[in-house]
Amino acid sequence: MKTFRFLGSLLRQRSRTPRCPEEPRLDGRRALVTGGSRGIGYEICRGLLDRGAEVLFTGRSEARAQEACDAFEHREAGTARWVNLDQADLDDVVRGCDSILQILGGRPLDVLVLNAAVYPEPGAVSAQGHELAFAVNVLAPHVLMRRLLAAGALRRGARVVFLVGDPARACRDCEVELGARVRRPAPFAYWRSKLGNFWQAGELQRRHPELQVVTVHPGFVRTGLVSSGWDPLVGPIRKRLLIDAELGAQTPLRGATQPDVNTGSYLHNVLGKVRLDPREPAAREGDAWALWQVLEELAEGWLPKGG
Numbered sequence: 001m002k003t004f005r006f007l008g009s010l011l012r013q014r015s016r017t018p019r020c021p022e023e024p025r026l027d028g029r030r031a032l033v034t035g036g037s038r039g040i041g042y043e044i045c046r047g048l049l050d051r052g053a054e055v056l057f058t059g060r061s062e063a064r065a066q067e068a069c070d071a072f073e074h075r076e077a078g079t080a081r082w083v084n085l086d087q088a089d090l091d092d093v094v095r096g097c098d099s100i101l102q103i104l105g106g107r108p109l110d111v112l113v114l115n116a117a118v119y120p121e122p123g124a125v126s127a128q129g130h131e132l133a134f135a136v137n138v139l140a141p142h143v144l145m146r147r148l149l150a151a152g153a154l155r156r157g158a159r160v161v162f163l164v165g166d167p168a169r170a171c172r173d174c175e176v177e178l179g180a181r182v183r184r185p186a187p188f189a190y191w192r193s194k195l196g197n198f199w200q201a202g203e204l205q206r207r208h209p210e211l212q213v214v215t216v217h218p219g220f221v222r223t224g225l226v227s228s229g230w231d232p233l234v235g236p237i238r239k240r241l242l243i244d245a246e247l248g249a250q251t252p253l254r255g256a257t258q259p260d261v262n263t264g265s266y267l268h269n270v271l272g273k274v275r276l277d278p279r280e281p282a283a284r285e286g287d288a289w290a291l292w293q294v295l296e297e298l299a300e301g302w303l304p305k306g307g
């Protein structure tokens with residue numbers, strides 16, 4: 001049944017991915033998008049800027065970020081600023097977060113899009129020695145989010161958007177070291193990290209009911225992530241079936257901006273608002289709680305003092 005749904009949405013996604021409405025305007029609103037200098041994140045930034053928002057975005061390459069800023073400047077209504085932040089190193093996450101807080105100068109964010117992610121080389125590890133997909137896609141967002149919350153940098157009612165994926169719903173675990181330890185092929189490490197994002201989102205919503213947390217499946221999108229990791233799987237059908245990043249950004253933009261998106265919902269590019277079956281791993285509250293504890297322990301030295 002799941003395979004059927006997965007194939008169905010892949011085949012129909014070009015014609016069935018709705019565009020995000022232009023309204024509401026976001027003038028005077030502030031957004032942070034991680035990984036905004038390319039791929040889906042770049043297009044999310046463009047969509048937010050088009051609507052008038054002030055957008056901060058993170059990334060690692062100054063040249064890529066400069067190119068993005070130049071492109072934004074010529075086309076969009078809002079303002080964009082880049083913050084250098086490498087999610088593969090928690091020291092850098094702390095430093096980057098301090099820069100973000102400095103730029104914000106006490107003005108809270110209305111939108112946080114946790115978009116940056118890596119499809120890891122097998123066996124790759126972070127600066128702190130954790131399996132890379134877990135470190136970049138799960139642990140680093142946890143530290144960033146916790147520090148922003150502790151600094152009061154997310155206003156009441158702020159949207160927090162996690163980019164996940166349907167294949168992650170077929171995974172059963174999101175463990176810290178498995179990918180690195182057993183040298184499993186990269187897809188498993190990547191998908192597990194995305195299951196971790198489902199759990200993070202659920203637990204964040206339970207702990208912070210004042211936020212509006214949304215998980216989003218953007219579609220199967222032709223980006224650097226797909227060409228680095230999925231080519232063996234989808235190479236021949238890539239061109240025909242995958243959507244471009246601009247269309248792939250429409251569902252995250254809906255999650256970030258639209259008033260009819262329910263708190264805690266899973267928004268799918270083709271299927272719309274999807275109700276997770278309480279029996280499926282992505283909906284398991286016990287596992288979400290346990291992952292949160294693991295993240296707190298692993299990130300202890302990088303979390304804000306006293307909370």
Ligand SMILES: NC(=O)c1ccc[n+]([C@@H]2O[C@H](COP(=O)([O-])OP(=O)(O)OC[C@H]3O[C@@H](n4cnc5c(N)ncnc54)[C@H](OP(=O)(O)O)[C@@H]3O)[C@@H](O)[C@H]2O)c1
Nearest residue numbers: 035039040059060086087088116117165220221223224225
């Ligand atoms: N493409 C798909 O079909 C698909 C499907 C479902 C979900 N998603 C999700 O959509 C999101 C965006 O993916 P994408 O397809 O746009 O991928 P992408 O083109 O590869 O972009 C990945 C982004 O993550 C950033 N990033 C990677 N490693 C980083 C690190 N160590 N520190 C900081 N930033 C880092 C990159 O920034 P740099 O410029 O610094 O490299 C880039 O902006 C991801 O969360 C992905 O899991 C994608």
